[in-house]
Amino acid sequence: MNNPTNNYIDREKSWLTFNARVLQEANDENVPLLDRFRFLGIFSNNLDEFFRVRYAAIRRMSLETTETEKILGVPAEQLLKEITDIVIEQQSESLRILSEIEKKLENENIYIINEKQVNTEQEVFIHDYFIQKVSPAVVTIMLNDLEEFPLLKDTSGYLAIKLVMKSESQNEEIKYAVIEIPNTINRFVVLPSNSDKQYIILLDDVIRLNLNSIFNIFDYKTISAHMIKITRDAQLEFDSDLSKSLMEKISNSVKERRVGEPVRFVYDQAIGKDTLEFFLKGMNILSSDSIIPGGRYHNRRDYMNFPNLGRYDLLYRENLPLPVPGLSLEGSILERIKKKDYLLYAPYQSFSYIIKFLREAALDPKVASIKITLYRLAKNSQIVSSLINAAKNGKKVTVQIELQARFDEESNISYSEQMQTEGIELIFGVKGLKVHSKICVIERIEEGRVKRYGFISTGNFNENSAKVYTDVTLFTSNVEILKDAAKIFDFFDVNYRVHRYKHLIVSPHYTRSRFNKLIDREILNALSGKEAYIKLKMNSISDFKMTDKLYEASQAGVKIQLIIRGICCLIPGVKGLSENIEAISIVDNYLEHSRIYIFGNEGDSEVFISSADFMTRNLDARVEVTCPIYDPEIKKELIETFEIGWKANVKARIHSADLLNRYRKRGDEKPFRAQQEMYNYYQNKLDVIAENVQ
Numbered sequence: 001m002n003n004p005t006n007n008y009i010d011r012e013k014s015w016l017t018f019n020a021r022v023l024q025e026a027n028d029e030n031v032p033l034l035d036r037f038r039f040l041g042i043f044s045n046n047l048d049e050f051f052r053v054r055y056a057a058i059r060r061m062s063l064e065t066t067e068t069e070k071i072l073g074v075p076a077e078q079l080l081k082e083i084t085d086i087v088i089e090q091q092s093e094s095l096r097i098l099s100e101i102e103k104k105l106e107n108e109n110i111y112i113i114n115e116k117q118v119n120t121e122q123e124v125f126i127h128d129y130f131i132q133k134v135s136p137a138v139v140t141i142m143l144n145d146l147e148e149f150p151l152l153k154d155t156s157g158y159l160a161i162k163l164v165m166k167s168e169s170q171n172e173e174i175k176y177a178v179i180e181i182p183n184t185i186n187r188f189v190v191l192p193s194n195s196d197k198q199y200i201i202l203l204d205d206v207i208r209l210n211l212n213s214i215f216n217i218f219d220y221k222t223i224s225a226h227m228i229k230i231t232r233d234a235q236l237e238f239d240s241d242l243s244k245s246l247m248e249k250i251s252n253s254v255k256e257r258r259v260g261e262p263v264r265f266v267y268d269q270a271i272g273k274d275t276l277e278f279f280l281k282g283m284n285i286l287s288s289d290s291i292i293p294g295g296r297y298h299n300r301r302d303y304m305n306f307p308n309l310g311r312y313d314l315l316y317r318e319n320l321p322l323p324v325p326g327l328s329l330e331g332s333i334l335e336r337i338k339k340k341d342y343l344l345y346a347p348y349q350s351f352s353y354i355i356k357f358l359r360e361a362a363l364d365p366k367v368a369s370i371k372i373t374l375y376r377l378a379k380n381s382q383i384v385s386s387l388i389n390a391a392k393n394g395k396k397v398t399v400q401i402e403l404q405a406r407f408d409e410e411s412n413i414s415y416s417e418q419m420q421t422e423g424i425e426l427i428f429g430v431k432g433l434k435v436h437s438k439i440c441v442i443e444r445i446e447e448g449r450v451k452r453y454g455f456i457s458t459g460n461f462n463e464n465s466a467k468v469y470t471d472v473t474l475f476t477s478n479v480e481i482l483k484d485a486a487k488i489f490d491f492f493d494v495n496y497r498v499h500r501y502k503h504l505i506v507s508p509h510y511t512r513s514r515f516n517k518l519i520d521r522e523i524l525n526a527l528s529g530k531e532a533y534i535k536l537k538m539n540s541i542s543d544f545k546m547t548d549k550l551y552e553a554s555q556a557g558v559k560i561q562l563i564i565r566g567i568c569c570l571i572p573g574v575k576g577l578s579e580n581i582e583a584i585s586i587v588d589n590y591l592e593h594s595r596i597y598i599f600g601n602e603g604d605s606e607v608f609i610s611s612a613d614f615m616t617r618n619l620d621a622r623v624e625v626t627c628p629i630y631d632p633e634i635k636k637e638l639i640e641t642f643e644i645g646w647k648a649n650v651k652a653r654i655h656s657a658d659l660l661n662r663y664r665k666r667g668d669e670k671p672f673r674a675q676q677e678m679y680n681y682y683q684n685k686l687d688v689i690a691e692n693v694q
Contacts, residue, residue, distance in 0.1 A: 008569045010072050011542045012054055016086050017659040018566045019046045021587040023090060024661060027097050034306060034314040036101050041304030043094060048301060051264040052234035055083060059263055084290045095295045109197045115209035122191050130210040137182035140214055144175050149282035154232040157181045157299040159207060162275045163220040176278055179207060187302040198309050204297060226271035228279060229298040233260035269293035316589050319679045321350035325689050329356050334453055337475045341631040344473040347590060348682045351466035355382050361442045362390035369396040371489045372440040376408050377415055378464040384415050388422045400427040400492050402435045430495045430623060433508060437625040438611050441485045452482035456627040458594045458609050469593040472609050474627060507612055507624035518599045519549050525602055526557035533559040535598040535642050540567035541614040554580040563645050565592040568655040583655035584664060586648050588675045596638055607635045644681060648674035
């Protein structure tokens with residue numbers, strides 16, 4: 001590996017390898033059948049976002065330069081082709097898995113049928129359902145006589161229609177049309193049944209069965225319908241009009257995104273060649289674009305919401321969120337936090353404590369102000385509701401909301417307008433920097449003095465994602481930590497002044513240098529013959545300089561353990577480069593999202609939680625917060641939870657240069673499924689407390 005470019009894995013291929021791990025879950029016979037559908041939906045949704053963001057960025061790179069841009073030595077155009085080839089292979093595998101799941105569902109008396117398989121009774125129901133629910137929402141466009149091809153949205157699926165008209169002449173007249181499949185109606189229609197069998201038909205096939213109702217004004221001989229799907233470049237372009245507010249610019253830019261350049265076209269491979277060519281020409285899609293043959297149905301992200309049909313035996317057993325020992329949702333949470341720090345690990349423990357914290361602050365007459373950063377919010381956010389409640393109670397509420405949280409821009413603009421109306425002071429961040437930190441500080445007047453309380457998290461303050469994302473949140477009244485947190489809000493307000501922080505590690509100014517120093521200390525300890533180790537849990541590592549720093553630590557003898565869910569550009573286990581590094585990925589029922597960093601420090605481990613991954617954007621182009629853990633019990637808890645993850649041998653795959661997603665070998669060890677063991681860990685803590693009380 002003398003060539004430095006060979007020291008890293010391409011980030012796009014590494015990401016596609018992560019999505020292949022999601023597909024492995026859909027293919028795993030040990031995963032409950034209906035959850036296998038969910039993983040297929042996640043795989044599809046992930047792929048949509050990948051094409052809208054990463055593929056689109058590389059495509060722009062290949063088009064905007066006169067010279068051939070190279071990524072890790074590979075020309076951008078070649079990388080685009082390699083990505084397309086990988087995706088075609090993955091799509092083919094996903095179709096095979098979908099077919100297998102459907103067959104296994106039939107053994108459970110659940111049948112997914114198409115328009116040609118319905119009986120008379122079902123056909124009557126479907127026709128009535130179409131007239132009452134679907135027809136009013138269907139948009140149909142005749143294409144032949146239009147001067148300009150209509151804009152197809154990348155959030156919708158479409159049926160490409162070909163009508164062969166009746167004609168006495170030898171030259172057949174052909175009309176083309178497109179039907180937008182409504183995304184306001186559930187994609188899966190449960191049909192009535194008089195037996196123990198359950199039947200489902202997709203909305204696409206409800207429309208297919210009723211094509212004559214749509215096109216009965218035409219005298220056609222044959223009609224065919226095949227699904228197509230477009231994916232567009234999701235980059236936001238901002239104009240330089242100084243008279244426009246940031247909110248107005250982003251709002252306009254989101255609207256422009258809908259007409260972004262096509263980057264992927266997926267079609268039913270059974271479609272006629274003439275129909276396919278008509279649509280490709282009309283949409284100006286070139287052969288150099290990513291054109292992917294697929295199955296009969298696209299937008300398979302909808303399978304994330306496949307109906308459960310009351311068959312909970314075909315789903316993972318739901319673990320109810322546990323209470324945090326010592327914290328109550330009944331009494332005062334602030335009085336508890338005043339005495340000591342607490343850690344919340346969602347979804348194993350209840351996210352309700354965060355809502356409780358804000359609800360109590362909203363009502364407490366001693367609370368003067370609340371400051372919070374918001375990135376992604378739930379559809380009906382209790383967080384926003386609590387903040388509005390606080391403002392109505394006379395509290396000074398300041399919200400830093402990130403308007404450029406990708407694909408959440410419209411939602412965040414709507415929430416911003418709502419909060420502004422209620423008198424909440426909004427900060428829209430720092431020019432050129434996304435605010436990705438997850439912090440909240442409240443100020444309470446106690447005995448004539450200001451006392452701060454707050455929380456710092458690795459995840460978004462979103463009660464919906466908290467059910468499936470693993471994240472840790474520290475509740476604290478630590479004076480030094482919260483003094484630093486308050487400075488961050490000052491930086492939002494006056495961002496030409498760079499603050500010094502004594503405890504928090506804040507991007508973009510200090511994170512890279514501070515992590516380098518922490519790694520350097522472990523290197524020095526290793527070279528001195530002392531125990532030296534680094535244990536990192538994060539979503540992704542793609543920054544080459546941080547990767548090189550870990551390589552340097554490995555070569556010095558530092559033992560490094562990495563739990564990295566997604567992108568891993570680092571290659572572990574290479575002699576002379578990274579033989580002291582091991583790296584795994586855990587993909588299971590929950591999405592691993594917590595970021596926990598542990599440094600040996602000669603036996604007195606330093607432990608941090610963070611909103612930042614080891615990605616260039618997190619280190620240099622975002623406002624991120626990494627928080628030290630000072631409470632000995634919480635420090636011990638986070639180390640123990642890391643070790644639980646590290647023991648995983650059921651859902652753990654090994655990161656490697658060959659990108660094969662090999663499962664970790666179990667050997668003589670018992671099966672160890674980390675996420676279930678994590679829940680057991682927190683349940684056992686409660687059991688021990690209960691025993692001691694008795």
